[in-house]
Amino acid sequence: MTALRRTPLADLHEDLGARMVPFAGYEMPVQFALGVMKEHLHTRTAAGLFDVSHMGQVIVRGDDYAAGARAMEALVPVNLEGLAEGRQRYGFFTNDAGGIRDDLMMANRGDHLFAVVNAACKADDIAHMRAHLAGCDVEEITDRALLALQGPEAERVLEALVPGVAAMRFMDVGVFASDFGELWISRSGYTGEDGYEISVPADEAAALARALLAADAVEPVGLGARDSLRLEAGLCLYGHDIDTETTPVEARLAWAIQKVRRRGGAREGGFPGAERILAELEGGAPRARVGLRPEGRAPMREGTPLFAAAEGGSPVGHVTSGAFGPSVEAPVSMGYVPAEHAVEGTLLHGEVRGKRRPVRVASLPFVPARFKR
């Protein structure tokens, strides 16, 4: 077993009283002094600061942006050639069976493409890109930390330190000179709130974090609340809600596949698993990811089997993420069910500790997104 890696903010987390846990090979804060519930609520009402430095930051450099984007389009079913400079898009690496290898953010930064990938997948992703992006240089950025500042106060707080960020729209990216070195900022995040992700030189990261935390509105937030925030926002966690066995159409992520990559589009297909994914885009998938609202207060957690009837029968699906939603003030889950059960309001039964409890299919997200479009 290899030693856990530490992010440039690990010492700061410990100073702030974080409870540290192993996550994707890193020692990460699961919660700070406030605790998961208050950290979650604080992010929705003011602003939360998250350390997401464990995620992979990758630069793909071809002869120019378009060359890198064209090469990358062979791995992701996303319109990258049509992505404007200074803009970012969500997407996923697919496999030959149409499953998802990882999900990621990709940005057009003028002369190159910048990607942010999941911590647990980053070594595989980088090897995958190096193996398939002919003529491109794939560089993992290891001398930068990544912070996320999320919540309705994020704009005001960051603008005071980095003038200009208030003018960004959701999914804009930009490079800003600052007292903390060159910052690579996107107006995005994974909580359903407005906010920013900030790539900062590793040796400036703690100073930037302390400057952000100095604002009354900002509290440090751990992985526990990050998980409940993204779940309420209906966002997928890789390895749980999506994986190599789920297709983008089953996962209800078809919105991320632009027309130009679909059947009849100018650059139709040309990515791993295209045959299955293009067919499902037209004909539908046999199962779907849905929101689930358990009745009562008992959370239905990952792995909970779902049944059509209160008694008897085999499971029709299962929960892939589930927790108590602090903002919803009720348990919320996501899971996969056959298409015929994937209709909002459908009554199902989740088996918790040997007892079937009623749960209804619900629309996602559980809380409305508050992005600055």
Added chain:
Amino acid sequence: MKYTEEHEWLRPEDDGTVVVGITQHASEQLGDVVFVELPEAGTNVAKDDEIVVIESVKAASDILAPLDGEITEVNEALVDDPAKVNEDPLGDAWFFKMKPGDPSQMDDYMDEAAYKEFVG
């Protein structure tokens, strides 16, 4: 007051019943409690039966019956307001009262000094 290695506290009452809750240490380790499922009053239980389910923001855990006996009363207020377990674990947030079959089972448990040493 007695304490178990499962981080429960047991407080004998004058009427011979024993009130059971979880310690401050346990409530801090659990994190924010969001769901509590209690047994029914009148249930006969054996020591180490799983009789209460607590779900926190992190995970589900059980509370074991610390003694053989009969559950005489449960704290229904926790079902509606599970956060009480974090706010006042040693007071308002007791879980159940039980009438022990063999009160001498209490002797196996730690006193406050021993428990303090146990949690370090």
